[in-house]
Amino acid sequence: MTLALYVPRASPVHRMPAGWKLLALAGLSMLVFAVPTLPMVGGALVAVVALGLVVARLPASLLVRQARAVLWWLVALFVLHWLVTDVLTGAVTVLRLLALVLAAAVVTATTRVTAMVAVVERVCRPLQWVGVRPARIGLVIAMALRFIPLISERADRIREAQAARGGSIRGLRGLTTTVVPLLVQVLQLAHTVSEALDARGADDVPVRRGGPRAA
Amino acid sequence: MRVRRESTAPVVDPARGIEMRGVGHRYGDRVVLSDIDLQLTERRIGIVGANGSGKSTFARLINGLVVPTTGSVLVDGLDTRTHVRDVRRRVGFVFQDPDAQIVHPTVAEDAAYGLENQGVPAAERAERVAEVLERYGLAGHADHPAHLLSGGQKQLLAIAGVLVMRPARIVFDEPTTLLDLVNTRRVAEVIEELEQQVVVVTHDLDLLDGFDRVLVVDGGRVVDDGPPDSSVAAYRALMVHR
Numbered sequence: 001m002t003l004a005l006y007v008p009r010a011s012p013v014h015r016m017p018a019g020w021k022l023l024a025l026a027g028l029s030m031l032v033f034a035v036p037t038l039p040m041v042g043g044a045l046v047a048v049v050a051l052g053l054v055v056a057r058l059p060a061s062l063l064v065r066q067a068r069a070v071l072w073w074l075v076a077l078f079v080l081h082w083l084v085t086d087v088l089t090g091a092v093t094v095l096r097l098l099a100l101v102l103a104a105a106v107v108t109a110t111t112r113v114t115a116m117v118a119v120v121e122r123v124c125r126p127l128q129w130v131g132v133r134p135a136r137i138g139l140v141i142a143m144a145l146r147f148i149p150l151i152s153e154r155a156d157r158i159r160e161a162q163a164a165r166g167g168s169i170r171g172l173r174g175l176t177t178t179v180v181p182l183l184v185q186v187l188q189l190a191h192t193v194s195e196a197l198d199a200r201g202a203d204d205v206p207v208r209r210g211g212p213r214a215a
Numbered sequence: 216m217r218v219r220r221e222s223t224a225p226v227v228d229p230a231r232g233i234e235m236r237g238v239g240h241r242y243g244d245r246v247v248l249s250d251i252d253l254q255l256t257e258r259r260i261g262i263v264g265a266n267g268s269g270k271s272t273f274a275r276l277i278n279g280l281v282v283p284t285t286g287s288v289l290v291d292g293l294d295t296r297t298h299v300r301d302v303r304r305r306v307g308f309v310f311q312d313p314d315a316q317i318v319h320p321t322v323a324e325d326a327a328y329g330l331e332n333q334g335v336p337a338a339e340r341a342e343r344v345a346e347v348l349e350r351y352g353l354a355g356h357a358d359h360p361a362h363l364l365s366g367g368q369k370q371l372l373a374i375a376g377v378l379v380m381r382p383a384r385i386v387f388d389e390p391t392t393l394l395d396l397v398n399t400r401r402v403a404e405v406i407e408e409l410e411q412q413v414v415v416v417t418h419d420l421d422l423l424d425g426f427d428r429v430l431v432v433d434g435g436r437v438v439d440d441g442p443p444d445s446s447v448a449a450y451r452a453l454m455v456h457r
Contacts, residue, residue: 006321008358112358114324145320149362192315195280199308200318200376201332203300 005062005108013056013106018115019122021107028103032096041092045099052106066105067098074098117142139202143193151189155182227301228292229383232256232412233277237286239435240272247272248435251286255414257427259406261443262416263450264432265457273432274388274416278306290384304333307377307411311389313369322364322372323348323357329380347379351405367398374405384412391419420447 008014013021028048032041052058074094081090108116117138124134158181159174167177231254238251247269264270275281276288279295279302288295290302310316319325323344330340348354351371356364361372370390377385387406391399403422406413415422423429429446431439431453439449 006358112324113320114327139318142319142324146318146325146361149360150314153362189315192310192312193318195275196308196310196316197318198280199278199303199310200316200329201300201303201380 005105006112007058007062007109009057009110011056011110013051013110016110018111018119021111022116022119025100025103025107029100032099036092036096038088038092038095041095041099045095045102048099048103048106052102052109056106056110058106058109062109063102063105066101070097070101113142113145147189147193151182151186154185154189158182158185226292230256231289231292233384233414234289235276235283235286236289238276238283238288239285240269240276240281241284246435248276248283251437253430253437253440255412255428258412259426259428260412260414261423261426261429261446262414262432263418263420263423263429263447265454268432269435270416270432271388274308274386274414277384277386277414278303278308280308304380305383307380307382307385309370309374309377309385309387309390311392313366313373313393316373316376317361317369320360320362321357322353322359322361325361325372326353326376326379329376333380343379347375351375365398367394367401370394370398370402371405374402378409382411384414385409387413387415387417389416389418391417391422420450423447 028044032044049063052063053060074097077097078090078094081087081093120141121134121138124132124137127137128134155178158178162174162177167174233255235251235253239249240247251273262270262273272281276283276295277290279288279299282288282296282299290305293301293305295302317325319328326344326348327340330343335343345354345357348357351374353364353368353372353375356368361369364372370393374390390406391402394402399419399422406415406422407425415426417423423443426443429439429441429443429450430437431446431450433453438453439446441449
């Protein structure tokens, strides 16, 4: 499991500043909701796929994987609309959602986490006037992306260890025998990570960072 | 206990190395180190001891991750209690578990983290990161998720993330414990090639070959201190009688 989807390529989409890409994504979201017609959402979907595959030269498997992740939601939405409204509305809704999911995947796959985090920090900059440190918010996001897969892997290891000893990994008992040791491991990890942050100069971060991070 | 107090204009004297004066440390009622008086100026220093002997606390004292309950620790003449930021810029720390040290999702981003904290400009940051990743065979993984690296590569990334900050001294806390034989050898070579002063806490006695000085820590005290041959022999004798 990994949440870091960045695919390195030398494309104009990759070179575009992260802030512009996020703005374009927001603009596309508003457009497909403001003009809910089949040509509009169908055109948006085709444009997004073309942008991802041809311009950004992303692997098709990446977009297929993202689409597959929401496949059952799309099917359920379409069936719901077919029963409650009509087929055309169902098609528009499904294509709109698919276009936005793929557009988000294209943005994520062409933007480094640090560049994305730098945008978040810029957006949060006004909060420094009430004592919030934007750099810390950025670090929290980056660390979440880094540690969610790691903690998921450790949960898998605990489940395997329980299963190897004949323990149940299902039901309430399975949950408690997984959650408690995982919590202990996460707390130990958190302690060491805080030491590592100290050792790597986290305290040196100024309240106001002097400029954007490297993209 | 962490102290953030910093006084101005510290007097730096690299020739003094690492000094511990009457150092003791306790966690609650449990004494983990006591009566440590020594000066470490050699280039390669090893620390061995049984589990729970206090050697990891000893290592953490050196860059101010732990401040002593009694006495003082000085690095290049800087007290870790009052100049912790200056000390940490001089002393890098490599942890046993690289997963706890790698805080960014991708390899290059993580290697750059310490430099960002030091306020190094983006262009120089990119250059130094590229250089250190090339040096440790990670250049081809620069944009890869750190999570997907092998154990050995993660440890090399953890070392790269410290070296890129160009500290004068580096403390390694059991750097090979989680590694296989090939990666242990690779990390040993990396340590051997370093120009900086290195302090290595380890259970891997082979790692200490060619070191200048080895301390044996037991029950919170330094019970032997000398060249590797005699100190390792003393350590083995100590463990045989347990």
